[in-house]
Amino acid sequence: MLKKAIGTGLALSVTMVTFTSCEHQEFTNEKEDAKRVEVQTISPDMAKVRDYVPLYAVIAHRGSTFWAPEETEAAWRWARNMGADYLESDLQASKDCVVLANHDDNLSRTTNVENVFSEYVPSSRKDFYRSFKNADGTQHFTEADIAEQYAADVASFRPYYAMSYYYHELLMLDAGSWFNETSLEQARPGFANQHQYVSALRDQIAYAEGRKLNRDANGERVLTYKIKDEYKDMSLKQIREAMPQAKYMAFVEYDWSNAYVADDKDNGNRPGIYPEFKESWVNPSNMVQLVYDELNACGWNIITKPEAENAPFYANGKVNIGNTNGKVILQTFTFDALRQYNEIFAGRVPMCYLLWEGKGATDLTYTTPTGYADIIKFALDNGCHIIGPAISGAPNNYPEMNEPWQAYMIRKSGMINHPYSFDSYAQMGKYMGIYNYGIETSYDDLMRITVDPTQYTVFTSPVSLPVYMDGFFTNRTEMSLRYMIDQGFRCNKLPNPFYADRVYDNSQAPADVPDAEAVLEYLGY
Amino acid sequence: MMALCLAGNAQDFDNDPTVQLQKNDAKFTVGARMMGDVAYYHSDFTPLKSGASLTDARIRTSFSYRDWYFYADFGFGGGKFSQKNIFAQWNKENWANGWNVVKAGYYNDPGSMARNTSLGSYHFISRPGSTMALGVGRELGVTYKFYNNMWFANQGISTDHTYNNQIAGFDGVAVSGRWLVRPLNTEDQTFHIGVNARFAHRGGGEVTNNVINKKLTIGQALETYVDGTEDLVTAELPWVNNVVNVGAELLYRNPKFFARGEFLYKHVTKKRDSYSLFEDAQNNIDCWGTYEAWLAANPLRNNNFYGGYVELGYMIFGSPYTYSNADGVLGGLKGKSLEIVARYNYTGLNDIVDGEYYSVGRDQYYPTGYMQDYPYASSSVGGGNVNAVTVGVNFSFNKYIQVMADYTYTHLDRDKLPYDRDFHAVQGRVQFTF
Numbered sequence: 001m002l003k004k005a006i007g008t009g010l011a012l013s014v015t016m017v018t019f020t021s022c023e024h025q026e027f028t029n030e031k032e033d034a035k036r037v038e039v040q041t042i043s044p045d046m047a048k049v050r051d052y053v054p055l056y057a058v059i060a061h062r063g064s065t066f067w068a069p070e071e072t073e074a075a076w077r078w079a080r081n082m083g084a085d086y087l088e089s090d091l092q093a094s095k096d097c098v099v100l101a102n103h104d105d106n107l108s109r110t111t112n113v114e115n116v117f118s119e120y121v122p123s124s125r126k127d128f129y130r131s132f133k134n135a136d137g138t139q140h141f142t143e144a145d146i147a148e149q150y151a152a153d154v155a156s157f158r159p160y161y162a163m164s165y166y167y168h169e170l171l172m173l174d175a176g177s178w179f180n181e182t183s184l185e186q187a188r189p190g191f192a193n194q195h196q197y198v199s200a201l202r203d204q205i206a207y208a209e210g211r212k213l214n215r216d217a218n219g220e221r222v223l224t225y226k227i228k229d230e231y232k233d234m235s236l237k238q239i240r241e242a243m244p245q246a247k248y249m250a251f252v253e254y255d256w257s258n259a260y261v262a263d264d265k266d267n268g269n270r271p272g273i274y275p276e277f278k279e280s281w282v283n284p285s286n287m288v289q290l291v292y293d294e295l296n297a298c299g300w301n302i303i304t305k306p307e308a309e310n311a312p313f314y315a316n317g318k319v320n321i322g323n324t325n326g327k328v329i330l331q332t333f334t335f336d337a338l339r340q341y342n343e344i345f346a347g348r349v350p351m352c353y354l355l356w357e358g359k360g361a362t363d364l365t366y367t368t369p370t371g372y373a374d375i376i377k378f379a380l381d382n383g384c385h386i387i388g389p390a391i392s393g394a395p396n397n398y399p400e401m402n403e404p405w406q407a408y409m410i411r412k413s414g415m416i417n418h419p420y421s422f423d424s425y426a427q428m429g430k431y432m433g434i435y436n437y438g439i440e441t442s443y444d445d446l447m448r449i450t451v452d453p454t455q456y457t458v459f460t461s462p463v464s465l466p467v468y469m470d471g472f473f474t475n476r477t478e479m480s481l482r483y484m485i486d487q488g489f490r491c492n493k494l495p496n497p498f499y500a501d502r503v504y505d506n507s508q509a510p511a512d513v514p515d516a517e518a519v520l521e522y523l524g525y
Numbered sequence: 526m527m528a529l530c531l532a533g534n535a536q537d538f539d540n541d542p543t544v545q546l547q548k549n550d551a552k553f554t555v556g557a558r559m560m561g562d563v564a565y566y567h568s569d570f571t572p573l574k575s576g577a578s579l580t581d582a583r584i585r586t587s588f589s590y591r592d593w594y595f596y597a598d599f600g601f602g603g604g605k606f607s608q609k610n611i612f613a614q615w616n617k618e619n620w621a622n623g624w625n626v627v628k629a630g631y632y633n634d635p636g637s638m639a640r641n642t643s644l645g646s647y648h649f650i651s652r653p654g655s656t657m658a659l660g661v662g663r664e665l666g667v668t669y670k671f672y673n674n675m676w677f678a679n680q681g682i683s684t685d686h687t688y689n690n691q692i693a694g695f696d697g698v699a700v701s702g703r704w705l706v707r708p709l710n711t712e713d714q715t716f717h718i719g720v721n722a723r724f725a726h727r728g729g730g731e732v733t734n735n736v737i738n739k740k741l742t743i744g745q746a747l748e749t750y751v752d753g754t755e756d757l758v759t760a761e762l763p764w765v766n767n768v769v770n771v772g773a774e775l776l777y778r779n780p781k782f783f784a785r786g787e788f789l790y791k792h793v794t795k796k797r798d799s800y801s802l803f804e805d806a807q808n809n810i811d812c813w814g815t816y817e818a819w820l821a822a823n824p825l826r827n828n829n830f831y832g833g834y835v836e837l838g839y840m841i842f843g844s845p846y847t848y849s850n851a852d853g854v855l856g857g858l859k860g861k862s863l864e865i866v867a868r869y870n871y872t873g874l875n876d877i878v879d880g881e882y883y884s885v886g887r888d889q890y891y892p893t894g895y896m897q898d899y900p901y902a903s904s905s906v907g908g909g910n911v912n913a914v915t916v917g918v919n920f921s922f923n924k925y926i927q928v929m930a931d932y933t934y935t936h937l938d939r940d941k942l943p944y945d946r947d948f949h950a951v952q953g954r955v956q957f958t959f
Contacts, residue, residue, distance in 0.1 A: 026572035374885035
């Protein structure tokens with residue numbers, strides 16, 4: 001018995017040593033885990049909306065951050081004429097709930113707000129209230145009513161934040177001159193001379209439609225206002241009490257019908273728009289509904305006014321996305337906005353969920369394949385069609401959220417991948433897989449495509465490479481368009497990564513990329 | 526004399542160090558223990574590190590003089606020196622045919638049968654996971670123990686930290702005890718039933734903005750030492766005030782068979798200086814507004830955790846199973862023996878509020894049941910629930926050396942690790958003690 005026990009023990013020891021000394025080393029391996037983790041996939045209905053979005057889209061981040069003051073008339077007109085597919089923006093609301101297209105919640109960086117207004121409620125606020133007149137020319141609101149409202153304004157005032165100012169007051173700000181002071185090489189007199197305003201979403205849509213601001217003889221925009229009909233018999237106090245949130249006073253109606261004129265410098269491109277819902281505390285609680293309504297009012301809500309299913313993304317060498325069901329892509333980092341989007345838009349307008357790594361309120365903190373799959377599921381469950389991961393690289397040096405294994409998981413879900421934001425050829429080369437050309441990678445099964453040469457490409461025989469994005473936010477639209485054309489991702493017929501039997505045809509996209517500065521000259525800046 | 530020897534044994538061992546020097550009433554002993562483990566793991570997702578490990582290496586010494594006994598052992602397993610037991614003990618036979626024992630120093634808390642059984646005498650390669658997660662280990666304190674053939678009562682007081690090296694604050698204090706009755710206790714059979722309890726006022730913590738946060742980390746390895754990570758089953762509890770442990774246990778043994786089990790319950794109360802935290806939060810435009818609103822957004826909830834195990838053993842041949850009256854535990858293998866053993870263990874470190882949503886990507890519970898930008902704080906704890914089954918075979922060549930082999934299947938249920946469900950471990954051990 002003893003011998004048997006010893007024998008058993010020895011056999012066990014040998015077995016264990018064999019097990020533990022074998023060559024296969026087990027360790028946490030994101031590459032392998034990305035393939036092992038279950039990834040929720042997009043539903044057929046949502047895939048249909050996903051397909052509203054053109055592949056390999058060049059998204060002009062804030063219009064332009066490099067060549068012009070961001071999210072202004074100058075930036076978006078430039079991006080449109082350059083041939084960008086989308087004009088990107090950020091959604092906020094003014095105190096009177098005009099939907100703004102403006103990035104920073106604090107206006108100090110991109111306007112002269114600190115010079116125009118003090119760190120207090122604008123001194124002109126009472127005069128603004130007094131400016132509303134009755135039909136007989138008398139003042140509409142009483143002085144006592146105005147005084148009480150002013151006190152309420154003071155109580156809820158947040159200095160320099162867009163939410164604290166009526167849109168009429170925001171129009172007093174200069175959103176262009178700062179650029180000339182911080183971007184000396186790209187500075188242009190026109191950015192200061194032609195008053196660049198804090199933009200409204202309607203402005204952005206107008207630029208995408210080939211229009212520009214209606215300006216008076218002094219170059220100031222024409223935008224009259226009055227009390228909305230539903231509030232015309234109310235005092236300010238009654239209006240305040242009727243508001244869902246007292247700090248917002250959505251009683252002013254602006255005359256948008258006369259706010260724009262045809263842009264004589266429009267070159268015919270019709271890009272879409274790509275606005276972002278900001279953090280929930282920045283905006284009124286009904287912000288998503290406001291945007292829905294605003295898109296409706298502009299005829300840009302495809303739920304209420306769909307475009308033809310077969311409308312092409314490009315036609316006759318022009319961008320035509322603004323005339324397709326892909327004309328609006330919404331985006332957000334925030335859980336609250338996404339949930340509201342899902343309630344109101346119900347996944348019927350393309351939506352991008354943006355990723356950022358960190359410990360902030362809406363950041364992805366667990367950046368493993370398991371965590372990534374969880375966020376993809378959250379996005380899909382809330383009606384998203386696109387994931388927008390941050391990418392690394394100068395000058396922004398964002399956290400890397402689009403490693404090949406992460407791009408693979410997005411592809412596995414059937415969602416589109418729109419990383420942000422690009423500033424260099426190196427970044428484009430990295431995420432378009434050029435550095436993986438000619439080698440076998442772990443993700444070739446889903447990511448590798450073959451690109452045929454065109455008359456515009458820098459190569460003359462087909463290239464096969466894994467592509468880690470389906471479009472991207474860029475600060476250098478001119479560089480990005482050039483890259484995509486040179487590498488055959490634009491003005492070509494390409495494999496469709498979502499359908500093995502379909503070809504993605506963007507051969508009608510503009511093949512010429514104008515000179516960035518020449519376009520600004522042409523637009524008069 | 527035998528009784529005195531039993532009374533004098535260190536709780537981590539059920540035999541005396543072997544090398545003895547004796548002069549008149551004084552006796553000095555020295556011994557050693559070594560455990561070498563080898564393990565192969567297979568898991569669904571997160572790999573464990575298979576391999577071999579010198580799990581335990583110790584020098585142990587004792588000195589006895591008349592009614593006094595001094596003991597110290599020092600570990601150097603893992604290549605690092607570690608403080609093990611060190612205590613002085615006074616033993617005196619009492620009127621009830623039993624012993625009074627007073628002990629002071631650094632040694633195991635009285636609670637939990639498994640934690641008071643020497644690993645060298647344990648019939649499995651590791652103690653049950655529930656006792657590691659919910660039980661208590663060594664403490665610096667003083668205990669009084671009474672025992673005779675029928676009764677066992679061991680109780681004492683100890684500090685919460687051994688070296689008073691907490692970042693800030695009071696060292697903390699705990700009172701605890703273990704009480705057994707043995708309706709059946711003969712040379713051939715023992716049946717004991719008992720309870721244990723411990724109340725600890727948590728001491729020490731981190732101070733931020735003049736508010737102390739006393740934390741408690743509970744967790745367990747997957748009943749293995751070669752990869753002893755507790756990352757898979759662990760929870761960190763903030764704002765701990767008091768910790769109450771309550772346990773119950775049963776043990777039966779005869780020469781060929783033993784069965785034993787424990788139930789463990791841990792109740793953790795919370796306390797914090799909420800008003801100071803609220804006050805500190807009122808430093809920007811986004812502050813909470815009212816104290817009531819802050820409290821609603823930052824609820825504080827006590828936590829409850831449960832666990833337990835059942836162990837069975839059958840002696841195929843060899844020396845009969847023994848029982849220590851002095852420690853109320855089963856003895857180890859003595860002499861040439863072969864046994865088979867089995868164990869079921871449950872550890873419950875999930876204390877999750879119904880209806881909350883957990884995001885793996887955020888590693889966060891959401892009280893509303895969906896993700897929000899600025900949710901109220903959750904009081905859920907997702908440390909993991911564990912079900913583990915172990916079968917093993919142990920062979921001792923003699924009283925000094927034995928080999929062990931275990932297979933353990935562990936099933937984990939933890940929100941944070943949705944793909945880590947099933948773990949398999951095959952383990953072996955070579956152990957000598959003298």
